[in-house]
Amino acid sequence: MPVLSALRQRMDRYIAARNPVSSGQILLHNRRLYILPTRFGYLYAIMQIVLLLAAINYQNSMAYVLTFLLTALGIISLWQTHKNLLGISVQLNTPKPVFQGEDLILQFTLIHENPIQRYAIGIQYLNAAPEYTRLQPDQTSTISLALPAIRRGLFRPAGVVIFTRYPTGLFHAWSWLKFDVPILIYPKPLYDIKLRESLADPEHSKSTVNTTDGDDFAGLREHRQGESLRHISWKAYAQGRGMLTKTFQGHASPSLWINWSDMTATAQEARLAQMTALVIQANQLSQNYGVNLPGQEIAQHSGSAHFANCLKQISCYNQTAADAELAIE
């Protein structure tokens, strides 16, 4: 029905206007919270109408008392359910890029500074199963959703719903959260092509690179998840400077070029998968490498930033529906 869909669009626009996209924290204030009875809330209401009719019919004062007590419980539930969400700040932490086929972890940080307990707060991404958490007084809590990474590319998260039905389940309070956080999914690597010497750049001379396994101490840098704990500077940690990784200067091997045209596969996606595998291997060898995509060249370099950049460019190459919302099915 055209009228309905127009109405629906208007409604969506209105909701979108009231729930602006945010890259940082979203505070759940009154204007962002919505509340409606659940199906059991409606059933509860019907039960009360029946009870009220019975009370009137039997002119039974205590039946009135019970009916009104349950009505009052409903009113108090409405307020308590709303209160269970009100005043929380939610932030979506930028997710670590994952390879296609792995689980993408969306981690949310829930912050509140109220001296109260909040229970059974759920977060749901589209129609995936929700996850629940609780908030201790004045404390921050994190909640993670594991979503299937189906397509490679750079995505925006779709709207996330934070909701609660606590304490009585008669009402469903929720808020739509829209985060401006990049989600990167790399192609699933396809290891059917060897990192051959022929890919090496013959002109390239020796270069140095900072790695965690070299000979000469080169300094400290921020610890990245997944790095061996052996290289953490525990001294710095003890000084309260956080997790820092010791890096060493080593000698890099001959540098490489990973060329689109050198791939053996014919399909675009398979080629990208092969390139992904090669980038991973080159990075593991701590070699200098560059990537050549049609119409795009990434100069030779090494290191984790370069590695991430190469994978990102490969992931985003000729992405269908660029800047799309992340779908999960």
Next chain:
Amino acid sequence: MNNNQPIHLIAQEVADRTAILTVSFSFMLAMLPHFFHIPLWVTGFTLFALGWRIVQAFGLIREIPRWILVPLVLVGGLSVFAQYWTIVGRDPGLALLTVMTAFKFIESRTLRDILILIFLCYFILATHFLFGQSIPIAIYMLFTVIIITTTLITINQRDNTIPLLPRIRVASRLIALSVPVMLVLFLLVPRIPGPLWGLTKEQRGGITGLSDTMSPGEISDLITSNDVAFRVSFDADIPAQQRLYWRGPVMVRFNGQTWYQLRQERLNGQYQVDKENAVNYTVTLEPHGKKWIFGLDIPIVTPNFSYLSTEFQLTSHKPVNDLQRYSLSSQLNYQIGSQESLEYRLLAEQLPNHNNPQTVALGQQWASQFDSKLDIVNQALKMFREEEYVYTLQPPLLGANASDEFLFNTRRGFCEHYASSFALLMRAAGIPTRIVTGYQGGEINQVGNYLIVRQSDAHAWTEVWLQDRGWVRVDPTAAVSPDRIEKGLDQALNNQFSNFKIGKRHQFLGQLLYNWDNLQHNWNDWILNYDQRKQARFLNQLGLGIRSWGDMVIALVICLVVITGSYWLIAWYRDRPARPPVYEKIIQQLLGKLARKGFIKHPAEHVYEFLERIRLQQHFHDEQLTKIFDAYSRIKYARGYQKEVVIKRFRQMVAEWKAL
């Protein structure tokens, strides 16, 4: 933003053991008072169903498949029908509800089933009030509502992490917050006079009281009950005990065994009763399911829901199924029925055929012996008084000619024996006589200065019709046992039965019981009797000008807004975030400065992590900044640094800091 997806169907999750156990416990509590009056097999089946489901929750038995369950449900329904031969009405309805809920228990699998069971528990709670609305039941209800609500919270906590006691605490708090709202709704929601649909007679079962017939043994059964029949507040002094005759059903038809009532006709026209020196009082009558209501002797005006019958029986238009409160004005010195129709007088002289020949012979002998009818009456009373008649609650069983056996043989009887035999004697002597049942006396509760009349005060007496004087009350029991009338039943029957009267007990206990009865009296008056009329009167007394339904709805909305608004305000104040200490404000200023330069600290990031990150990623390094953060850490974490001077220096450092 078209992502309003339905939440993953929570209700279809399989109920876990905690859910089953808590809902079973709630159901047990909700049903407990009913177990005493529902058929035994229903109780048995309910317990079996609960047990079965709990054992199943522990994985010891399998689910019963649906193809077995469906026929069983039918059998259950038919069994209820077989028990009562109907499924309409209070008792069959309750039995059916119980059996079906028990089946729902066996069948329950998902959280949705559990939620439906919780609602059924709430519903079952309401059914208790069809059986009684006393204070203990109300307290029990409140307690059970808290437990059922705890179950609701158990289901909705999503992870079984909240221990039981905090859950009960949360439920108690919810209910405590609900009570003021409930009171406002109770007082201000406009009341509609019921009933909306007809009630079957049986729906009001289980209440004691007088019946519309009288045969030997009926009243003495009633006497053993200490249930309150009604309570009376007098405007002035409470009249003497022997004047307190509470007139109830009048019986004129007699078959030799049992006395029966006539159909009550409204008394048309005036009756001559003096309005001077009338007694004014208010009766709070407990429901007894019958149409008569009680008053002292002859009322001057009748309450608007009742009329006075030709037999001067105060009769309500509808059966008294709810607590009834009415004000009356009675004349204790009266003359009625001097113009009684001949037809009725003849009816009141009728003798059952071939019955009690000895009694009839005695009556006829007196008729020829005495000239005046009054002398005959006195002769009978004299006989009761002077011969060996005993007033007792345990008279011997009597046969077909009950009056003969009683008068000439056993000579032991209770008020109905005396009244019945006396009436028969009088009829045989040609004096129109009828039986009046009701209550006599009552106990004064000094705490609230009102009179408690119990079932144990039930009494039967007679009225004889004398020319020029009309119907005159004659109480043969008074001749046998003056104590019964002057001091009350327990005085008259000293050792025969336990004393119900509070005053006979130990002083302290007695005082306590008087207070308790007074509480019940107020409970009746204010809670159970709160109907449309009471509501109008109460709102009028408030003097806020609340008269129409519209006014009530406005007042209701205002009250609800005030209550919930104050809840909100209190919660807002109590749960507000703690005010950050001064040094946190100062550091926020600094972080603001940094943020304006593009160095943004993430909320979950420690200050040193932040410093290190901007140094590494954004190549920003500042010795002074490190010093400031060191100072901040010291103030925040080290002991003894939260001093005025230190913070002042810290503030200065931040103020002086400028990005290079």
